[in-house]
Amino acid sequence: MTGVVDVVVIGGGQSGLAAGYHLRRLGLDFAVLDGRPAPGAAWQRTWDSLHLFSPAAYSSLPGRLMPPQPGETYPDADHVVTYLTDYEQRYELPVHRPVRVAGVHRDGAFLRVETDSGAWLARAVISATGTWSRPFVPAVPGRTTFRGTQLHTVEYGSPRDVAGRKVIVVGGGNSGAQIAADLAYDTDLTWVTLREPRYLADDIDGRALFDHATARRRALDAGRTDTGGVASLGDIVAVPPVRAARDAGLLKAQPMFDRITPGGAVWADGTSAEADAIIWCTGFRPALSHLAPLGLRGPRGRIPTAGTQAIGEPRLHLLGYGDWTGPASATLIGVGRPAREAARQIADLLR
Incomplete structure (x- = not known):
C-alpha cells in the first residue's frame, strides 16, 4: 500500500491544484496524483501561438493572482505553465508524479486508487483529469x-x-x-x-464568459428560465x-x-x-476511464452529478470537466468556486 489519506486528487492540472488549495485550507490530509512528469498539465501540449482569452488577473486560481506577462495582454501557454508550477510550489501541494491511475474501486469504508506505483486508500476522491487526453475525431466516411x-x-x-x-x-x-x-x-x-x-462581440473575453456561465447556473439553480449562458453569445x-x-x-x-x-x-x-x-479541431471527451470500476457512467458518457458530487457515489467528486461539474469549471478563473464547494462537502462528509 502506497498511502492512506483523507482525499486523493487524481490530476495535477489547474483543477487538481485548485482542489488541493482548498483541501489544505481545511486541514485535510491529501495526495495529488499526476500522470505527467512535470507541472503544467495540458498547457504543456498546446500549439505555439495559443494565448488565454483573458488578462492574467482574470485567469487566476484561488489565493494567487497570475502575474502579468511582460508585453502581452493575454498570456501565452508558457506563462500559464510557469504560473501553475509556482502555484504548486508556493502552497507546497503534495503532488506525486508521474503516477498513472488505473482504476478507482470501492473498498469498504475507503475508495482504493490503483496506480502504476501502488495503491492508495482514501476516504474520498476528487477526479480532475480533464479532457485533453481524450481527443475526439468524428467517424467521417473515408x-x-x-x-x-x-x-x-x-x-x-x-x-x-x-x-x-x-x-x-x-x-x-x-x-x-x-x-x-x-x-x-x-x-x-x-x-x-x-x-x-x-x-462573439470583439470586446468580449474570458471575464464576460465567466460572468455569463455563472449567471446561467444561478438561474437554473433558482428555477428560472435558462439564459443560454455562453452558448447564447456565440x-x-x-x-x-x-x-x-x-x-x-x-x-x-x-x-x-x-x-x-x-x-x-x-x-x-x-x-x-x-x-x-x-x-x-473537433473537441474532446471527459477522461473518465479510471472511474469505470465504480459503474457510474450515465448518458453521453458522463457520470451524473449534483454539483461536483457523483450521485451514485457520494465519496467521489468530479472537477473541471465542463459546466456539468460547475459553471466554467474547465477554465482557470472558473474552477476555484466548484473546487471550494467540493472540498467543503468532503470535509463535511468525513466529519
Whole structure:
C-alpha cells in the first residue's frame, strides 16, 4: 500500500491544484496524483501561438493572482505553465508524479486508487483529469483512406508543420478558428464548420464568459428560465489573431464535407478540395476511464452529478470537466468556486 489519506486528487492540472488549495485550507490530509512528469498539465501540449482569452488577473486560481506577462495582454501557454508550477510550489501541494491511475474501486469504508506505483486508500476522491487526453475525431466516411497527414488539435504545433501545403481545418469552435487563423497566411487553407461561424462581440473575453456561465447556473439553480449562458453569445472568441485574419477576409468557412477521399474531401453537391493535411479541431471527451470500476457512467458518457458530487457515489467528486461539474469549471478563473464547494462537502462528509 502506497498511502492512506483523507482525499486523493487524481490530476495535477489547474483543477487538481485548485482542489488541493482548498483541501489544505481545511486541514485535510491529501495526495495529488499526476500522470505527467512535470507541472503544467495540458498547457504543456498546446500549439505555439495559443494565448488565454483573458488578462492574467482574470485567469487566476484561488489565493494567487497570475502575474502579468511582460508585453502581452493575454498570456501565452508558457506563462500559464510557469504560473501553475509556482502555484504548486508556493502552497507546497503534495503532488506525486508521474503516477498513472488505473482504476478507482470501492473498498469498504475507503475508495482504493490503483496506480502504476501502488495503491492508495482514501476516504474520498476528487477526479480532475480533464479532457485533453481524450481527443475526439468524428467517424467521417473515408477518413481511414486519406493518404495525407491527419492531426488533432493536441498534435498541432505551428504553421511550420504544414507550411506551403493544402490544409483542411475542421471545427467551428475556438480551437478551429485559432488554428485556421494561424494557417491562413502560410497554407492553402480550407476551413470547414458544421454551421456558419458565430463570433462573439470583439470586446468580449474570458471575464464576460465567466460572468455569463455563472449567471446561467444561478438561474437554473433558482428555477428560472435558462439564459443560454455562453452558448447564447456565440462560439468563437475574437482574440486578436482571429480578428485580424477574419477582417482580412482570410477566414471564410465552408460547410462540412460529406466524405473524405485519399486526396482530400468531397461535399454532397459534388464539389471537392485537395488536401495534404487535415487538422481535426473537433473537441474532446471527459477522461473518465479510471472511474469505470465504480459503474457510474450515465448518458453521453458522463457520470451524473449534483454539483461536483457523483450521485451514485457520494465519496467521489468530479472537477473541471465542463459546466456539468460547475459553471466554467474547465477554465482557470472558473474552477476555484466548484473546487471550494467540493472540498467543503468532503470535509463535511468525513466529519
